[in-house]
Amino acid sequence: MLTVGVDLAAEPDGTAVARVDWTAGRATVARVDVGVGDAAIVDAVAIADKAGIDCPLGWPVAFVEFLTAHHTGHVTVPAGVAGRVWRRRLAYRVTDEVVHRAVGRLPLSVAADRIGHTAMRAAALLSTLAARGCPVDRGGDGVVVEVYPAASLRIWGLPDRGYKRTANLPRLADLVDRLRAAAPWLDLGAHEPLCRGSDHAFDAVVAALTARAAALDLATRPAADEVAAARTEGWIALPTAPLDALIQGLPVRG
Structure with a gap:
């Protein structure tokens, strides 16, 4: 099995793609690239059995309805609902609230944070993949699934904060050590230095694991x-x- 992880940013800078090959009892990081453009992302995902993309794959239904109403000049605030409650419903998706309840972390709002720029890129990538015949379902069926590396790390008992950006490279290196200890079957190979030096590369590997x-x-x-x-x-x-x-060889969903 081949899984792909994509740590997506609005531009190629800050975007990383990792490929992980799975065999009996072992997983090998076959390739990690940083500074990846759209064509290379599509090519990697198209040959994957499953690809995890760290980016919202859609916008809240209520937000889309709000924009449509605003476009025609018919925005109304529900009676008896506090403004902050109403705005939260516009800002966060169902899945965001589910994640918040599960791990205590609220993902960035695709409607109200800068992650929206990245989501625009993701929307175009999904459209390109679909045009190439890849099964795309934003709910997770098909080749692509939305992932959140920080939440995955927390669930797996690994540090999920404080390892991003150049100033925190020692923490990132420690996190790589802890991942290797928790998953001795994972072979980072020649890509280990890149994972220690780039949180984007590391998150792409976690996305592939997810x-x-x-x-x-x-x-x-x-x-x-x-x-x-x-x-x-x-x-x-x-x-x-x-x-x-x-790595326990459980059946793969068809």
């Missing part, structure tokens, strides 16, 4: 009343099993 969890049905999926929103807004797959479960 994609493996999703492929094995070892990640959260939307409940029946969340499916419709997930297919429009996107759905963050949270691992539901320890790291070691990723």
Whole structure:
């Protein structure tokens, strides 16, 4: 099995792609690239069995409806609802609230934070993948699944804060050590120095690991009343099993 992880940014700078090959009892990081353009991302995802993208794959339904109403001059605030409550419903997706309840971290708002620029790029990438015949479902079925590396790290008992940016390279190096200790079956190979020197490269590897969890049905999926929103807004797959479960040869969802 080949899984791909994409730490997506609005521009190639800050974008990383990792490829992980899975064999019996072992996972090998086959390639990690930083500074990746759209064509290379599409090519990598197109040959993957599962690809995890660290970026919102859609916008809140309520936000889209709000923009449509605003475009025609018919915005109304629900009666009896505090303004901050109403704005939160516009700003956060169903999956964001699910993640917040599960791990205590609220993802960036695709409607109100700068991550929206990255989501625009993701939307174009998904469209290109679909045009190439790749099955795309924002809810996680098909080749692509939305992931949140910080949440995956927290669930797997690893530090999930304080390792980003150049000033925190010692913490990133420590995090790499801790990942290797927790997953001795993971071979970073020649790409280990890059993972120690770039949080984007490291997050791309974590995204590829999370994609493996999703492929094995070892990640959260939307409940029946969340499916419709997930297919429009996107759905963050949270691992539901320890790291070691990723190499135990469980059946892959078809």
